Amino acid sequence: MNKTKLFLFIIIICSLISSCSTALDDYQEVNKPFDIKRYFDGRVIAWGIVQDYSNKVSRRFCVEIEGTWQGNEGVLAEKFYFNDGEISYRNWQLSKKMDGSYEGQAEDVIGTAIGKHQGFAFQFQYQLSLIVEDESYEVSMDDWMYQLDEFRVMNKTSMSKLGVKVAEVTLFFDKQTQVKKCPGGDAA
Incomplete structure (x- = not known):
């Protein structure tokens, strides 16, 4: 393959790869934009799975979340119940910024998490x-x-680790359900 064809081939592959990525700008405004401050105020129950790099489900879990807010400062207290019996906790300290973005910190988070919304x-x-x-x-x-x-x-x-996907987590949150706790949970 001559250099010109190789160059064109590389450009085409790069443009295909970059067109597959998702950006926040892909989501248009809607009448009622997603407001995590409003959604995660009070109790929320979620169920999820962890899949390894080959898409095999390696863990299942339920999480109880209690969100409390004072102005633009919030705490999301999470209690995870894994199918293997492990129970773990994460406490997010969130701040809503003037531009509508969020910053967050938690015990196992290195540095500051950055959150943005669109639609x-x-x-x-x-x-x-x-x-x-x-x-x-x-x-x-x-x-x-x-x-x-x-x-x-x-x-x-x-x-991901060093730019390579090592696992994927999928969760489903529900505020409407009458379930008050995860199986194995002690909350009322």
């Missing part, structure tokens, strides 16, 4: 310190939430 979508990006079999790994989280209606939100999170 019915919310993107949250951060570095997470992940403990696996007593080893700590720093992974990049690209967290996308999509509001389906006032009660339900879908969440897809891509977890």
Whole structure:
């Protein structure tokens, strides 16, 4: 293959790859934009799965979330119940900024998480310190939430290390359900 054809081939492949990525600007404004401050105020229950790099489901879980806000400062207290019996916690400290974006910190988050919304979508990006079999790994989280209606939100999170996807987390949040706790949970 001569240099001109190789150059054109590389340009075509690069443009195809870049056209497959998702950007927040892909989501147009809607009448009722997704407001995480409003949605995560009070109790929310979610169910999810973790899939490894080959898309095999490696874990299932339920999470109870209690959101409290004072002005533009909020706390999301999360309690995870995994199918293998593990229970873990994460407490997000969130701040809504003047431009409508969010910043967040939690015990296992390295630095500051940055969140932005557009229409019915919310993107949250951060570095997470992940403990696996007593080893700590720093992974990049690209967290996308999509509001389906006032009660339900879908969440897809891509977890990567050095730019390579190592796992994916999928969650379904529901505020409407009458379920008050996760199986195995002790909350009323």
